Amino acid sequence: MIFLNLVLVTLQLLGLSNAVKFDFINDFLNFNHFYKNTFYEAVTQEETAVVQLNENWRFPSIKIFATGGTIASSGDSSTSNAGYSVNLTINDLVDNIPELSNLATVAFQQIYNVGSNEITSLHTLKLRNEILSSLKSGEYHGIVVTHGTDTLEETAFFLELTLDVKEPICLTGSMRPRTSISYDGLMNLYTSVLVASHESAVNRGVLVSLNDRIISGIYATKSNSNSLDTFKNDEQGTLGMFVDNQINWFISQPFKHRIAGLFAGSRRLLEIEHSFEMPEVLILFGYQSLNVELIELAVNHLNVKGIVLAGTGSGSWTDHGNMVLKRLSDTLGLPVIYSTRNANGIVPVGNLPNGKYKFQGAIAGGYLNPQKARILLQLCLIEGYSHERISEIFKLVYGGSRF
Structure with a gap:
């Protein structure tokens, strides 16, 4: 590294153009495996x-x-x-x-x-x-x-x-x-x-x-x-x-969201090696005549650890779909995040399944779109958080669960 610094100083003194310097340094680094x-x-x-x-x-x-x-x-x-x-x-x-x-x-x-x-x-x-x-x-x-x-x-x-x-x-x-x-x-x-x-x-x-x-x-x-x-x-x-x-x-004062840096101290992220994958979390898209067997197939064959729903409207899902999700969540402990396929808007707690479809693992995604809700859920899962803790974290983005 000392020799490389001497090379940099020499190039500076020679007054070469930036383009020439870039090419020389690049070749030097590649050749010497630095x-x-x-x-x-x-x-x-x-x-x-x-x-x-x-x-x-x-x-x-x-x-x-x-x-x-x-x-x-x-x-x-x-x-x-x-x-x-x-x-x-x-x-x-x-x-x-x-x-x-x-x-x-x-x-x-x-x-x-x-x-x-x-x-x-x-x-x-x-x-x-x-x-x-x-x-x-x-x-x-x-x-x-x-x-x-x-x-x-x-x-x-x-x-x-x-x-x-x-x-x-x-x-x-x-x-x-x-x-x-x-x-x-x-x-x-x-x-x-x-x-x-x-x-x-x-x-x-x-x-x-x-x-x-x-x-x-x-x-x-x-x-x-x-x-x-x-x-x-x-x-x-x-x-x-x-x-x-x-x-x-437009915002003169520095501002950070409440969830910014929430997982910065995670030792698990530093310990992950190249053979390790983040927990499998699937996003399922809501539409008319949705075939709920897709949920069963995903859980049974893909080692799914969590599900994010890109629901219609403000996170709506079919009654049949909610029944299947309730059974899988209660049996396997899967957290289910209710999000929306729409570009804007939020999924509040009040739009979670109610009555006989209500289940503990249902969590409102707030304003997070499905792809961001998936990332937040993955980070929660890698830390081994309970449903209660995951719910509290999602509350930070408005929504959360009934806990």
């Missing part, structure tokens, strides 16, 4: 870390973790925004934003490079532990994560629940590939580095920054499959906007 090589079953690529030199060493220090997604994709046509593939690295992106050197000293790491539809709980757990390790070193003032937009909200929510740090953590991505004439990735990355390096973002938890909006990692939801303006906090509101190279906060 990269980290932690193996996870879900990750096949080797990791490399590259340092972006900055003439002003007093700038904030930012670590970028690159995971792939549309922001790292290219297609066959400048007018096509479909059918592209993940084939770029964080080096390709940073090389095209020299303005980053005016914001921060940036280190960047390609932790994996996949579409976010391929991301598993092992990917997110690895990312969380790498972020935690980097921040504990004291080297960085903030973290940026480039991520596919399809499941970005799930990763942001998981990180919000499992990290309790003052440093800003900002997730970003893009809705258009690099080859598109309307590519939004470079500006999104630039604004995210600005947010992560800005002292006004301290103690605001996990943030999502796309299309000039700054959104809470708890509430952020992808609202449109195609539009650039897709990430929304419809009911709760946007935290701030990025306008003319300036951050404009």
Whole structure:
């Protein structure tokens, strides 16, 4: 490591361009095997870390973790925004934003490079532990994560629940590939580095920054499959906007949700190895003429530890379905979270099954959508929480159970 530092200083004195420095350092790290090589079953690529030199060493220090997604994709046509593939690295992106050197000293790491539809709980757990390790070193003032937009909200929510740090953590991505004439990735990355390096973002938890909006990692939801303006906090509101190279906060004081960092002290998350999976929690979608045998099949054949229902309306489920869920929950001790398939609204306690359909394992998901309710339930299960404790935790997001 001492020799690497001498190389960095020498390159600085030679006055080489940033692009030349990046290439040289990257080749050096790969050749000498100075990269980290932690193996996870879900990750096949080797990791490399590259340092972006900055003439002003007093700038904030930012670590970028690159995971792939549309922001790292290219297609066959400048007018096509479909059918592209993940084939770029964080080096390709940073090389095209020299303005980053005016914001921060940036280190960047390609932790994996996949579409976010391929991301598993092992990917997110690895990312969380790498972020935690980097921040504990004291080297960085903030973290940026480039991520596919399809499941970005799930990763942001998981990180919000499992990290309790003052440093800003900002997730970003893009809705258009690099080859598109309307590519939004470079500006999104630039604004995210600005947010992560800005002292006004301290103690605001996990943030999502796309299309000039700054959104809470708890509430952020992808609202449109195609539009650039897709990430929304419809009911709760946007935290701030990025306008003319300036951050404009609508919420002036730092704010963290009651469930932020709730599992940050979990020893189980640090002890998980690559052969371990998070508890199996399935999401079942509600619709007319629902075949309730799907519930039986899932429980009997998939080692399910919990169920999340994407119900109709405010969490409604059929009477027949509720009867089956009651029997399975009472017999096997399965917690069942009642959520909704709708984009907005909440599932309150009053909408849980009543009368002969009432059962102890039924828990209202509040305002959490099914995918976020699943993550929260998984974290509760991995800690071995009882139904009563799980219910109390879900009450923190409005709703909870009758306990």
